[in-house]
Amino acid sequence: SQQGEEDPQALSIQEGENATMNCSYKTSINNLQWYRQNSGRGLVHLILIRSNEREKHSGRLRVTLDTSKKSSSLLITASRAADTASYFCATLQGAQKLVFGQGTRLTINP
Amino acid sequence: KAGVTQTPRYLIKTRGQQVTLSCSPISGHRSVSWYQQTPGQGLQFLFEYFSETQRNKGNFPGRFSGRQFSNSRSEMNVSTLELGDSALYLCASSLELGVEAFFGQGTRLTVV
Numbered sequence: 001s002q003q004g005e006e007d008p009q010a011l012s013i014q015e016g017e018n019a020t021m022n023c024s025y026k027t028s029i030n031n032l033q034w035y036r037q038n039s040g041r042g043l044v045h046l047i048l049i050r051s052n053e054r055e056k057h058s059g060r061l062r063v064t065l066d067t068s069k070k071s072s073s074l075l076i077t078a079s080r081a082a083d084t085a086s087y088f089c090a091t092l093q094g095a096q097k098l099v100f101g102q103g104t105r106l107t108i109n110p
Numbered sequence: 111k112a113g114v115t116q117t118p119r120y121l122i123k124t125r126g127q128q129v130t131l132s133c134s135p136i137s138g139h140r141s142v143s144w145y146q147q148t149p150g151q152g153l154q155f156l157f158e159y160f161s162e163t164q165r166n167k168g169n170f171p172g173r174f175s176g177r178q179f180s181n182s183r184s185e186m187n188v189s190t191l192e193l194g195d196s197a198l199y200l201c202a203s204s205l206e207l208g209v210e211a212f213f214g215q216g217t218r219l220t221v222v
Contacts, residue, residue, distance in 0.1 A: 030208060042114070042200060042213035088153065092208040096166035098143060100153040
């Protein structure tokens with residue numbers, strides 16, 4: 001089974017609104033990563049948060065990590081049409097494979 | 111610097127055939143991972159190579175195999191293709207596992 005599970009599976013919002021997606025995982029981690037994938041293309045790394053960090057920012061992205069709940073959230077503020085994509089969280093499983101969740105499909109409506 | 115290059119981008123094969131996909135990682139990256147992505151199963155880990163050694167393998171049948179060369183370039187091979195092998199195959203390279211991974215654009219394989 002997947003290490004990370006994103007929620008919701010799909011999210012549709014208006015341009016300018018904020019988008020929040022969540023990720024839960026099962027085992028202890030050293031870090032958690034978020035990636036974006038535009039339709040049918042490769043994944044692009046967005047941000048990495050270490051297990052001893054609680055929050056991290058990168059531009060319009062804000063990631064939080066709660067290791068006690070084994071969960072993370074990705075917030076995209078002031079969304080744009082170009083943010084339309086699928087978003088995945090990823091964690092290292094067994095130190096030898098990076099495992100991805102099923103992803104959240106985000107649609108930004110103009 | 112050049113990104114991760116996967117070739118070919120698109121491929122159509124017939125059931126029973128075999129296929130070889132190629133991945134050229136970013137210069138200096140020794141870890142190369144392969145993933146299969148389908149609408150139903152999402153991103154499934156296939157295997158990971160580091161310095162020509164396969165360190166881990168996902169839950170795929172033996173028809174799926176791979177290798178890594180001394181220049182870190184990697185290939186994956188699928189023999190006796192089945193319709194269910196139709197997918198986007200993604201390659202990712204990184205300095206080491208668990209840090210930022212860089213993905214290629216993928217190879218879209220269609221088995222007919």
